[in-house]
Amino acid sequence: MLNQQDRQTVRTALDKRKSTLLAEIRTALADSGDTQFREVLGGSPGDSSDEALAASLADLSAARIDREVREYRALEAAEQRLGDAGFGTCADCAVAIPLARLVANPAATRCVQCQEKFDKTHAGQAHGSL
Numbered sequence: 040m041l042n043q044q045d046r047q048t049v050r051t052a053l054d055k056r057k058s059t060l061l062a063e064i065r066t067a068l069a070d071s072g073d074t075q076f077r078e079v080l081g082g083s084p085g086d087s088s089d090e091a092l093a094a095s096l097a098d099l100s101a102a103r104i105d106r107e108v109r110e111y112r113a114l115e116a117a118e119q120r121l122g123d124a125g126f127g128t129c130a131d132c133a134v135a136i137p138l139a140r141l142v143a144n145p146a147a148t149r150c151v152q153c154q155e156k157f158d159k160t161h162a163g164q165a166h167g168s169l
């Protein structure tokens with residue numbers, strides 16, 4: 040079970056990953072030439088346009104940013120779960136996920152063993168190891 044300090048550590052890592060991801064999505068969108076999203080992206084860096092952008096992401100389907108958007112959503116879901124008592128426990132075997140793994144991948148919902156098993160079972164589907 041994660042204590043308050045552990046949760047804060049994960050939250051910090053999660054925020055950082057989200058910022059990185061948003062920057063990547065921004066770049067991809069800027070390159071896509073979609074003027075609708077250029078407007079969204081027009082604000083100065085770090086201002087509250089992040090939320091407007093996040094809302095817009097729901098409708099995006101461009102393959103190029105699909106992966107980033109999916110990870111971003113996974114991070115948002117993780118953020119929602121962060122306050123739950125069960126956060127940080129494996130969804131499959133209920134073992135505590137090591138803090139280092141959560142920091143490296145805040146959206147992780149399984150321990151390494153179960154994730155490997157899951158990836159094997161779902162081999163051929165979307166690549167990546169959340």
Ligand SMILES: [Zn+2]
Nearest residue numbers: 129132150153
């Ligand atoms: Zn597990």
